[in-house]
Amino acid sequence: MKPNLLETLLKNISEKLCESYPTVHDELVGISSRLEELYAKIDIGEDDVRIIGICEMGGIGKTTLARVAYTQMSSHFEGKSFPADVRDISKKLGLISLQKQLLSQILSDECFSFFNVYEGNVIINHRLSNKRVLIVLNDVDNLQNLKCLVGRRDDVYKPTTLNDNDAIRLFNLKAFGCEEVPKEDFIELVEHVVGYAGGLPLALEVLGSFLCDRDASQWRSAIERLQRDSNKEIIERLQISFDGLEEMEKNIFLDIACFFNGEEKDFVMKVLNGCEFFLDIGIDVLIKKSLLTVNKYNQLRMHDLLQEMGKKLLEKNLLMNLENVTDCGREEMSTMC
Incomplete structure (x- = not known):
């Protein structure tokens, strides 16, 4: 098959698969393009195992993206599991607890009893190898944890910060409840805050929510304070x-x-x-x-x-x-x- 024909065929398959997913809520600004890029890496039409990492700085929307993708894709699979807070659970309860949670969510009618990580890994590989399953692990900071739960990742998707237009849209939704700035005297203030956030969704949402229902003088005061002292929630x-x-x-x-x-x-x-x-x-x-x-x-x-x-x-x-x-x-x- 000629390379151009193969590329066209794969693109058509990807577009058809994307069409089968539900529409994303309007408040999730900029996520549609991210989903398309992520699905292209996952290549849902393939029969082999695909392990994709979503990696970027905190606050860029990795968990939101993973949750939306999980919701949209789950109907295409026999079983699904979304263990959240992998980092905290592995530290507090250990990897065995996470392995059991994963198996129980996918094979809900069965009870699993094992006492070491290696045995859990063998059971996961054996019981899930012939099933079409979707597993999303949230907040993984240790590749060894990933290996013990699902194996080594094949590829990485790195979402970017929001472009200027999407950043303004997201901020306006949080600050004013609409996509446009309602009053002219806020336009310059909005540009200042959005510039400070640098396209980071977390910062845009936190600052937009904080400034919601405040007048222009309060906005100026908040901006002056930001220049001297960072927002605690964002920094944490x-x-x-x-x-x-x-x-x-x-x-x-x-x-x-x-x-x-x-x-x-x-x-x-x-x-x-x-x-x-x-x-x-x-x-x-x-x-x-x-x-x-x-x-x-x-x-x-x-x-x-x-x-x-x-x-x-x-x-x-x-x-x-x-x-x-x-x-x-x-x-x-x-x-x-």
Whole structure:
């Protein structure tokens, strides 16, 4: 079969499959294009096993995208499972609990009893190998957990931040309950807040909801406050990925956030290699955790809100260290007295 004919055939199949899914709710701004891109990677028409990771920075809408895809696709499968909060459950209850949950959701008429992860993995492979099943694992931060539940991933889908038009639409829906700015004196204020959010859906929703039903003077006050102090809810969500890093990787992230965002990668490697940070592996980890990117000019880049979070964390650490030094000085003076 000629390459062009094959591409056309595959495109037609993908379009037919997408047509069979329900329409997405209007409030989920920008999700339709993301779903199309995700379904193209999943390739639902194939009979083999497909394991796709949705990876990006916190707040970009990974869970929302996964839930919508799961809802739309589930009718095409014999069994389905959506274990949520994999990271927390695996830490609190262990992987065996997650394996049993997965099996119980798909094979609801059966009861499973096993006492180690390896045995659970064997049962999952044996019982599900001949079934057409859909499994979505939410909030996985450990590839070993993924391997023990479903296997190694084949591909990765990385959703992007919203474009300017979609960002404004989402923010307006949260702030005004409609897609257009109702009053002219809010237009410039909206542009300012949307620019601050940088296309991140979480930030747009949090800030839009916060500013809803407030007058223009309150908006100006809120914007001035944002310039001095970050929104706590946004920063806490972004910090989850940072907290999962090893200490050395945290230091690399903070250095880049505070001093090297936008700098050429080779230059940063040269400057920081003297600190024994093992930059090659450290930067690779940050990229895989979606905390850092390398653009086509070989520059290290991170989202403005991630950079802001890094600066706040470093400031907090410096203040804590200063307090510790002060406390030690007081204790020493008390001893001398």
